[in-house]
Amino acid sequence: MSTRWAFAVITLVMLALAGCGGADSAVPAATPGSTAPADATPTQPVAIRFSMQAGDAPITCAQGAAALGLSQNGVQFNDLRFYVSNVALVDSAGAVVPMRLEQDGMWQSGVTALLDFEDGTAGCVDAGNTEMNTVISGTVAEGDYTGIQFDLGIPAPDNHQDVTVAPSPLNLPALWWSWQGGYKFVRIDMKIDMKTEGQAGAPTGGAWFVHLGSTGCASANEAAAPTTACLRPNLATIRLNGFDPAQNTIVADMASFLAQVDLSQSTPMPPGCMAGADDPDCIALFPAFGLDIATGACVEAGCPTQTLFRVE
Amino acid sequence: MRQTEMRHSLITAAGIALALVGLAVVGMGVVKVVRTSQVDGAVALAPSALETQIAQAQAVQAVQPVLPAQSAQGSAIALPPGFPPLRVADDNPPTPAGIELGRHLFYDVRLSGNGTQSCSSCHIQALAFSDGKALPTGSTGEAILRNSPALVNVGYNATLTWANPALTTIEQQALIPLFAEFPVELGATGHEDEILARLAADADYRARFAAAFPNQSDPVTWHNTVLALASFVRSLVSGNSAYDRYIAGDAGALSAAAQRGMQSFFGERFECHHCHGGFNFSASTVHANSTFGASNFQNNGLYNVDGAGGYPMGNRGLYEITGVASDMGRFRPPSLRNVELTAPYMHDGSIATLEAVLQHYAQGGTVTASGPNAGDGSANPYKSPLVPGFEVTDQEAADLVAFLKSLTDEDFITNPAFSNPFAP
The missing domain is CATH 1.10.760.10 (Cytochrome c-like domain)
Known part of the structure; x- marks a missing residue:
């Protein structure tokens, strides 16, 4: 493991040094429809900090949660990653001002960034890796900002490409279904501590997955990208007020997110919710994204009914 | 080509420039790399090697990812459409002469201690370089505990062999079937000089080593043997099903x-x-x-x-x-x-x-x-x-x-x- 860790460090050093060389040399070719916003002047640097917690307690691959969901089960986390795109700050007048992401060749590409709270240890060895990222960084036009808006996921034009040649961080097979289905916007893999042995309807092996992505994406086959929009984009636009990037952190809270879901139960195939519109596990979970499971759009603009994110 | 107890041993043969990535299990669950190659740029962590990698990373970054490996790396390995460029060790860019030398070595029983087996004994082309057996037998008759894996696109493997996180290049992996003692596969250990002498006595090999490794006074070495074998195995790309x-x-x-x-x-x-x-x-x-x-x-x-x-x-x-x-x-x-x-x-x-x-x-x-x-x-x-x-x-x-x-x-x-x- 240490060689891999060392290599990761070298990679990061290489990328950091490469980034010093030429201003925009590392900017990958943008995909149509997802180009970063044009330079606005003057700008200020901005860093958006994220945290994943269960209530007030941080969660990691090694540090699970004591009691989550309707039946208050203990949970271990085997994956903790999600994509965020089209980040914008909202000023006191209500204007939505796009943030320009630093093109770092690793965590941010075009308008999309990956937040990664797993380190490949403990239960995360199945799909994870050592690298982690908890901050989105870039620039925004100077202003007085009081809120933030972002999409939870990847814009459709970037969502159906070949993971093996896509720019980082869209190059992770563990976060990709297929050309047809696109990426897993959210991957939260859980292992549920079943309080009652042999409980009817319990998830097999305690596995409970949360894989959010677009569904109803029609194409010739799984290895072909859709030529029309997916029936249910499932791209939640999250709007949070009272957010000052210098002071606040955006918390993805598993306690509030899973509050209305009974983790001691799961219909099989798949265990948990993999975004299926007719999966009872998803029907129970989708309101927490603020999404209408039938349409794949926000129940109301700004997905105000979501319970995943809050400002702290 | 399997992982074996080899990881606990050190190669001491004269003339071997490569050193195995040895692993020591330190306490519970801590794996420590105790030795890395001095010549294999893929694992050497010295500052000079780092600079080389930075330069190469910048060079690769400047190339559109859809371009085949030939233009990205000067590779002699043709890739099918849609395949990303191969990750190749800095000091072993594939060349036609190196791959061809590696092909000869791969099929040559003179590479085993007792002259009875080659790599191809357990990696048969008609079987996608697997061997059709549940478990193979080494050159001296010892039972091998793991199935001979197919050699298909292994240049893309994140790790080599069935379960070893430290083996990240074919160059590292090739040492195992050559030199492993517990159990013996090709059984080169103890016959290092003898095997090189067999190769050096063959005019065809002298010419092939010289072509693959020009400007070296004595190119018939174990290091070059391993590099050539790795290049041939890396060239085994399948993408036309x-x-x-x-x-x-x-x-x-x-x-x-x-x-x-x-x-x-x-x-x-x-x-x-x-x-x-x-x-x-x-x-x-x-x-x-x-x-x-x-x-x-x-x-x-x-x-x-x-x-x-x-x-x-x-x-x-x-x-x-x-x-x-x-x-x-x-x-x-x-x-x-x-x-x-x-x-x-x-x-x-x-x-x-x-x-x-x-x-x-x-x-x-x-x-x-x-x-x-x-x-x-x-x-x-x-x-x-x-x-x-x-x-x-x-x-x-x-x-x-x-x-x-x-x-x-x-x-x-x-x-x-x-x-x-x-x-x-």
């Missing part, structure tokens, strides 16, 4: 059954693609544009010998390296390209057919009824949560097998460039 033709637009390339099987394979009911996805049908895949670690080891519920998740001694997977309990039974998911040809399956060759492999996954693991390995693998506590078991109809199973057989690449197994140069 019926499946490839289908996704390239030839709708008639797949039967209706294979097309149905493909939908199932990539679907969420059977979960196949989580471990066997991507262009190489393996989650353990890296290439020149990779940015994240991609090593991948999974416990698929094959054994449970003690009811506590144990695997048979000597075949306990990643646990053998790390000593971490939860690494018990974790093995690298291999590429499924040409899987039709690589039976029997699993790290120990214990499952005979593709149909039986599907049955294994449908049951969520294998129950061994009796004998020393008896136990219910499906109840292994370290099993991947993506192997919960599923219901599958006979039709669906037949469709999945039809799809897996569509990954067979006839060009790969008949390509003269990969064939035995000593064949009459």
Whole structure:
């Protein structure tokens, strides 16, 4: 493991040094429809900090949660990653001002960034890796900002490409279904501590997955990208007020997110919710994204009914 | 080509410039690299090597990722459409002369201590460079504990062998079948000078080494032998199956059954693609544009010998390296390209057919009824949560097998460039 860790460090050093060389040399070719916003002047640097917690307690691959969901089960986390795109700050007048992401060749590409709270240890060895990222960084036009808006996921034009040649961080097979289905916007893999042995309807092996992505994406086959929009984009636009990037952190809270879901139960195939519109596990979970499971759009603009994110 | 007790030994042979990445298990679960190669740029961590890697990373970054490896790396290895550029060690760029030398060495029994086996003894082209046996036998008759893996697109493997996170290049891996003593494979240890003398006595080899490694006064070395072998194995690229033709637009390339099987394979009911996805049908895949670690080891519920998740001694997977309990039974998911040809399956060759492999996954693991390995693998506590078991109809199973057989690449197994140069 240490060689891999060392290599990761070298990679990061290489990328950091490469980034010093030429201003925009590392900017990958943008995909149509997802180009970063044009330079606005003057700008200020901005860093958006994220945290994943269960209530007030941080969660990691090694540090699970004591009691989550309707039946208050203990949970271990085997994956903790999600994509965020089209980040914008909202000023006191209500204007939505796009943030320009630093093109770092690793965590941010075009308008999309990956937040990664797993380190490949403990239960995360199945799909994870050592690298982690908890901050989105870039620039925004100077202003007085009081809120933030972002999409939870990847814009459709970037969502159906070949993971093996896509720019980082869209190059992770563990976060990709297929050309047809696109990426897993959210991957939260859980292992549920079943309080009652042999409980009817319990998830097999305690596995409970949360894989959010677009569904109803029609194409010739799984290895072909859709030529029309997916029936249910499932791209939640999250709007949070009272957010000052210098002071606040955006918390993805598993306690509030899973509050209305009974983790001691799961219909099989798949265990948990993999975004299926007719999966009872998803029907129970989708309101927490603020999404209408039938349409794949926000129940109301700004997905105000979501319970995943809050400002702290 | 297998992982063995080799990792605990040091190579001391005169004339060997390469040193194995030795592993020492320090305490519980801490793996420490105690020695890295001084000459292999892929693992050397010296500042000068770092600078070289930075320069190369910048060079690669300037190239569009869709360009084939030839332009990105000056590689002599042609890649199929859609394949990303190979990650290649800094000091071993593939060249036609190096690959051709490696082909000769790969097929040459003079490379074994007693002159009875070559790499090709256990890696047969017609079988996608597997050997059709559950477990092979080394050159001195010793039993090998692990199935001879197919050599298909292994240049893309995040790690080499069945379960060793430290073996990240073919150059490192090639030392194992050559020099391993516990058990002996090719048995070169103790015959190092003798084997080099055999090669150096052959005018054809002298010319081939000189062509592959120009400007060296004495190019017939173990280091160059390993580099050439690695280049040949890296050149074993397969990407022209019926499946490839289908996704390239030839709708008639797949039967209706294979097309149905493909939908199932990539679907969420059977979960196949989580471990066997991507262009190489393996989650353990890296290439020149990779940015994240991609090593991948999974416990698929094959054994449970003690009811506590144990695997048979000597075949306990990643646990053998790390000593971490939860690494018990974790093995690298291999590429499924040409899987039709690589039976029997699993790290120990214990499952005979593709149909039986599907049955294994449908049951969520294998129950061994009796004998020393008896136990219910499906109840292994370290099993991947993506192997919960599923219901599958006979039709669906037949469709999945039809799809897996569509990954067979006839060009790969008949390509003269990969064939035995000593064949009459």
